[in-house]
Structures are given as structure tokens and as C-alpha cells.
Amino acid sequence: MKAFFRNPLTVIGCLLFGGLVGLALAAPWLPLADPNAADLRNRLAPPGSENHLLGTDTLGRDILSRLVWGTRVSLAVAAAATLVAAVIGSLIGLLAGFFRRWIDTLLMRGVDMVLAFPYLILALAIVAVLGPGLLNALIAIAIVNIPFFARTVRGTTVSIARMPFVEAARLGAQPRRRILFAEVLPNVLPVIIIAMSTTLGWMILETAGLSFLGLGAQPPQADLGSMLADGRRVMLVHPHVGLLPGVAILILVIGINLIGDGLRDWLDPRLEGGAQSAPGAATAVTAKTAAAGEPEPEEAAPVLEVKDLRVEFGEGRKPVVAVDGVGFSLRPGECLGLVGESGSGKSVTAMSLARLVASPPGRITRGAISIDGVDTLRASNEAIRRLRGAAIAYVFQNPFDSLHPLIPVGRQIDHTLATHTTLNSGERHKRILDLLDRVALPDPKATARALPHQLSGGQCQRVAIAMALANNPKILVADEPTTALDVTVQKRVLDLLARIREEHGLALLFISHDLGVVRAVADRIMVLRWGRVMEEGDATKLIRSPKNPYTRKLLESSPRLGKGPKQDLGLSRPEIDPV
Ligand code: ADP
Ligand code: MG
Numbered sequence: 264m265k266a267f268f269r270n271p272l273t274v275i276g277c278l279l280f281g282g283l284v285g286l287a288l289a290a291p292w293l294p295l296a297d298p299n300a301a302d303l304r305n306r307l308a309p310p311g312s313e314n315h316l317l318g319t320d321t322l323g324r325d326i327l328s329r330l331v332w333g334t335r336v337s338l339a340v341a342a343a344a345t346l347v348a349a350v351i352g353s354l355i356g357l358l359a360g361f362f363r364r365w366i367d368t369l370l371m372r373g374v375d376m377v378l379a380f381p382y383l384i385l386a387l388a389i390v391a392v393l394g395p396g397l398l399n400a401l402i403a404i405a406i407v408n409i410p411f412f413a414r415t416v417r418g419t420t421v422s423i424a425r426m427p428f429v430e431a432a433r434l435g436a437q438p439r440r441r442i443l444f445a446e447v448l449p450n451v452l453p454v455i456i457i458a459m460s461t462t463l464g465w466m467i468l469e470t471a472g473l474s475f476l477g478l479g480a481q482p483p484q485a486d487l488g489s490m491l492a493d494g495r496r497v498m499l500v501h502p503h504v505g506l507l508p509g510v511a512i513l514i515l516v517i518g519i520n521l522i523g524d525g526l527r528d529w530l531d532p533r534l535e536g537g538a539q540s541a542p543g544a545a546t547a548v549t550a551k552t553a554a555a556g557e558p559e560p561e562e563a564a565p566v567l568e569v570k571d572l573r574v575e576f577g578e579g580r581k582p583v584v585a586v587d588g589v590g591f592s593l594r595p596g597e598c599l600g601l602v603g604e605s606g607s608g609k610s611v612t613a614m615s616l617a618r619l620v621a622s623p624p625g626r627i628t629r630g631a632i633s634i635d636g637v638d639t640l641r642a643s644n645e646a647i648r649r650l651r652g653a654a655i656a657y658v659f660q661n662p663f664d665s666l667h668p669l670i671p672v673g674r675q676i677d678h679t680l681a682t683h684t685t686l687n688s689g690e691r692h693k694r695i696l697d698l699l700d701r702v703a704l705p706d707p708k709a710t711a712r713a714l715p716h717q718l719s720g721g722q723c724q725r726v727a728i729a730m731a732l733a734n735n736p737k738i739l740v741a742d743e744p745t746t747a748l749d750v751t752v753q754k755r756v757l758d759l760l761a762r763i764r765e766e767h768g769l770a771l772l773f774i775s776h777d778l779g780v781v782r783a784v785a786d787r788i789m790v791l792r793w794g795r796v797m798e799e800g801d802a803t804k805l806i807r808s809p810k811n812p813y814t815r816k817l818l819e820s821s822p823r824l825g826k827g828p829k830q831d832l833g834l835s836r837p838e839i840d841p842v
Pocket of ligand 2: 609
């Protein structure tokens with residue numbers, strides 16, 4: 264509830280909508296005049312008259328009373344129509360998306376037929392056939408809204424029905440009906456609820472529209488649309504008669520939309536605040552950061568220098584401090600291993616280097632970072648963009664997530680090359696084949712044409728490494744590059760990284776939760792916990808005599824192969840247990 268009401272706009276929406284709904288529900292008990300009692304001597308009384316707080320309409324009926332009762336009717340019709348459309352539409356969408364094949368064709372082509380007619384014209388045609396009246400208006404707007412639900416729900420169902428947990432339920436020999444309603448439906452439900460919340464506002468407008476045209480509520484019954492039509496006739500002389508129901512419609516629809524937005528943010532916290540909080544081009548930096556300082560002109564000056572870095576998430580009094588006081592430097596050809604349990608701030612540290620932490624919610628509040636002589640915390644967005652994928656490149660944990668699923672991998676490498684170099688397409692093509700060859704992919708030509716799903720995890724990770732190497736980076740950040748791979752592939756990727764580091768004199772920042780993996784590649788190791796540096800030092804020394812108790816624990820928890828004769832899996836350092 265707290266999360267739901269955190270957004271002030273949602274609170275306003277609830278107050279507006281809740282206020283009107285409360286009034287409408289309480290109508291029978293409120294001391295209101297009879298909404299249909301005409302008093303012809305008292306026609307068109309202005310607001311504030313005696314006995315008529317909001318005045319009277321063309322027949323002398325009390326506007327306040329008609330507003331409250333009219334809102335009740337409009338709301339009831341709109342809510343009922345939404346519910347009918349949602350239930351029928353969602354059912355069509357679920358069945359079509361889950362069973363596919365001929366059921367899908369049949370149902371969705373039917374929906375397409377409804378969609379082929381202009382929306383309001385179809386509603387008018389339905390009412391024309393059924394005859395005017397509120398119930399028929401309800402049926403009409405429910406029917407025209409069914410396709411919206413069917414299409415939205417079908418799309419979501421198709422993607423959810425392919426997920427592994429649905430496969431698992433199938434393997435568990437559950438009946439298909441149960442899978443559909445127990446496994447798929449709960450995951451589609453948020454989509455349905457959000458669609459309902461946006462549709463309700465529409466439905467109020469549509470009911471009012473039909474009533475305004477005289478096809479919905481029939482006299483003397485009041486609903487907001489028929490009151491509007493009544494007011495239209497005297498709009499120039501007595502504007503309040505039409506204005507008041509108009510304002511009621513406005514408040515209802517705005518209230519519903521604000522609640523709908525709040526509901527969406529609440530059901531999917533990743534969307535928080537909508538477009539306003541979409542991450543900017545680079546992580547926000549607050550004023551307290553220091554200048555990175557000029558790089559020393561000596562031979563082996565560090566290509567990467569981080570000092571006293573602090574990164575926070577979230578707003579308000581209690582931000583989450585993800586990284587606090589982390590500092591290190593990296594020289595060409597050097598490998599620093601960053602270790603720590605999950606959530607210790609490794610990835611946030613790595614992403615901060617190229618200001619890739621999403622902002623909001625993240626921001627860098629202290630420190631200095633220098634990449635190849637560029638002070639990244641003070642550089643312009645454009646300067647940072649030129650660094651990314653050129654001076655500093657990244658390889659992430661899951662290669663399938665970091666490659667575009669529908670573009671051949673060769674073309675994806677080409678994009679990075681085209682962004683940062685002036686090579687023509689022939690030269691780029693040659694370079695791509697050369698890169699794929701360098702990461703030891705057997706058939707570079709065939710691989711370049713392949714889509715990610717046609718390659719194995721290890722091959723994909725090699726492609727990701729090739730892409731990272733495309734512009735001869737000085738720094739390669741490998742964030743858990745082997746975690747998603749099986750052990751033998753892991754080892755080959757580690758060997759590859761070690762070889763590339765030697766060949767290219769690359770500075771490697773290697774991140775893993777597993778000390779065993781890190782010590783196979785790193786010269787120096789830094790242990791992180793709760794965003795702070797626990798211990799840092801030469802890899803061999805740190806492993807042999809860890810000073811910090813946390814490092815010792817990490818060492819103990821690192822899996823080793825059994826105590827039998829040492830198996831040489833050909834790691835670059837044979838004295839190290841393979842992981
Ligand atoms: P790891 O060491 O496993 O890579 P991360 O660097 O990804 O850990 O995360 C470190 C901490 O940063 C997390 O424990 C979390 O508290 C915080 N954090 C990361 N991303 C976000 C985010 N988008 N919003 C809020 N907090 C975050
Ligand atoms: Mg991580």
C-alpha cells in the first residue's frame with residue numbers, strides 16, 4: 264500500500280475518483296432532492312440558489328441530485344461494460360495465445376472483423392439494431408472493447424506460454440486447462456488489470472457519448488452524457504447546466520487514469536514514474552567528486568584510475584549505498600580481480616566506470632575516475648559515448664542477453680566498428696572475420712552469419728568478447744563472464760581472456776563471485792563486501808595468507824575438485840585448482 268501511494272499523483276487520482284465514487288454509492292442515503300422531479304417555475308436557477316446548491320436544469324430539476332445519481336449510472340454502466348469486455352476479451356486472448364493453431368486463427372480473425380469497423384460507428388450500429396437504452400449502450404461499448412483486451416492478452420499469453428515454468432508444468436503432465444488457468448493466467452492478470460484501469464476511463468467517455476446522442480440513458484433518467492446533452496441547448500445563456508456534468512466526467516476520467524498509472528508502476532516497479540525516470544545518457548554525478556588529476560607521463564601509467572568511489576541508489580533520506588570508498592588503478596597488461604558475494608557492489612563499480620549505472624535511481628556522489636586520461640565524472644555525455652566500446656569495453660555474464668536476438672552476430676560487431684572507426688564496409692568485414700578468428704571460433708564466416716540462438720553459450724560469449732575487442736580497447740571489463748557457462752567452456756573462455764590480455768597488452772578488470780575463478784587470471788585481487796574494500800593485494804599472497812576473515816571465508820567456500828591427484832586441466836597456472 265505504501266508503495267502504491269508513494270506517487271503523489273496516484274494519491275490525487277484516488278482522492279478524485281474515490282470522492283466521486285463515494286458520493287455516487289451513498290446517493291440513496293444523501294439528503295438529495297428527487298433527481299427526476301421537474302419544477303417548471305424554477306427552471307434554470309443559477310448555482311447557489313435556495314434549495315438548489317448547484318442550480319436547476321431546463322426542467323427545473325436539481326442539478327446536484329442529478330449529478331450524483333447520474334455519476335452513479337455512468338459509473339455502473341462503464342464498470343459493467345469494462346468487466347464484460349475484460350472477461351470475454353481476456354478469455355479469447357488466453358485461448359488464442361495458449362492453444363494457437365486453428366483456435367488462434369478462428370478467434371483472432373473474428374476479433375479482426377470487429378476491429379475492421381470504425382469504433383464509434385460500430386457502437387452506434389449495434390445500438391441502432393438493439394434499440395436505444397442504457398443496457399444496449401452497455402452491450403455496444405462492451406463489444407467494441409473486446410478486441411482491445413483480446414489482442415493485449417493474446418500477446419502476453421504467447422510469450423508466457425513459452426516460458427520454462429510452463430514447459431515444466433507440461434512435463435508434470437498437468438492438464439492443459441490447469442496449466443492455462445493456474446500457471447499462465449496469474450502471470451497475465453497484471454496486464455488485464457492495467458488494461459481494465461485504462462479502459463474504464465474510456466468507457467465512461469463512450470457511455471456519455473452514446474447518451475449524449477440520445478442512444479443511452481432515456482429521459483427522465485439522468486446520466487452524465489444525457490445531462491451534457493441537456494446543457495448543450497442552453498450552453499450560451501446558462502453554461503452551468505452543461506459545464507457541471509462535463510467537469511464531473513473530467514474528474515472521473517483524470518482520477519481513473521492517475522490511478523491506472525499508479526497501478527502500473529506498482530505492479531511493475533521497473534517502470535516506476537514512467538518516462539520521467541527513464542535513465543539518462545550517463546550516470547548522474549553530484550558536486551562532491553574530485554578532479555581525476557593529470558595522468559603521469561611515465562611509461563606504464565595506469566589506463567584506469569578510480570579513487571574513493573561512492574555510488575548511491577534511490578532518493579530521500581535513506582539512499583542505498585551500493586559502493587563506498589572503492590579505489591584502484593590498472594596498468595596496461597594488468598589484471599585486477601574483483602571478488603565478493605552477490606550484491607557486494609562489483610557490477611555497480613564496473614558500470615560506474617563508463618557511467619553506465621542507470622540514473623535515476625543511481626548516482627555517483629563522491630570520487631574520481633580517469634579512463635585513458637579522460638576524467639569521466641566531468642566529461643560530457645558525448646565524450647563518454649566515444650569512450651564506451653572503444654577505450655573501455657564490457658563483457659557481461661549472459662552472452663544471450665547481451666546480443667541482439669534477431670541480428671546476425673557479424674552485423675552486431677559491425678555496428679560497434681561503424682560507430683567508432685572510419686573503415687569502409689569491406690575493411691570492416693575483414694576485421695570482423697579476423698576478430699572471430701582471434702577468439703578461436705572455428706568457422707568465422709559461418710559464425711558471422713549466425714543468429715545468437717544458433718550458437719552455443721560458449722560461442723556466444725566468444726562473439727561478445729570479439730565485439731568487445733573490436734575497437735582495440737585499453738580496458739576490458741569482464742563482469743562474471745563465465746558464470747553462465749558450464750565448467751569446461753568456462754575454462755576455455757578464461758584461457759582466451761588470459762591470451763588476449765597478453766597479446767594486446769589489455770588492462771583487464773575481471774569480476775567474479777568465485778575466488779577460485781579470479782585467482783586463475785588475476786595478478787591482483789580486491790575483495791569487496793557491502794560496497795567496501797575488505798582487502799586488496801597481490802593475488803598469490805592474498806590467497807596464501809588472507810588477512811581479512813571475510814576473504815578466508817570466501818576461500819573456504821570456493822569449490823575445488825576432490826583431494827585426489829591434482830588434475831591438470833591446462834590452466835595458465837598449473838598450481839591452481841581448476842574451477
Ligand atoms: P554484485 O556484486 O552482485 O554485482 P551489484 O553491484 O549488482 O552486486 O549490486 C550491489 C548493490 O547495489 C545491491 O545490493 C543493491 O543494493 C544495489 N543496487 C544495484 N542496482 C540497484 C538498483 N537499480 N536500484 C537500487 N539498488 C541497486
Ligand atoms: Mg553483478
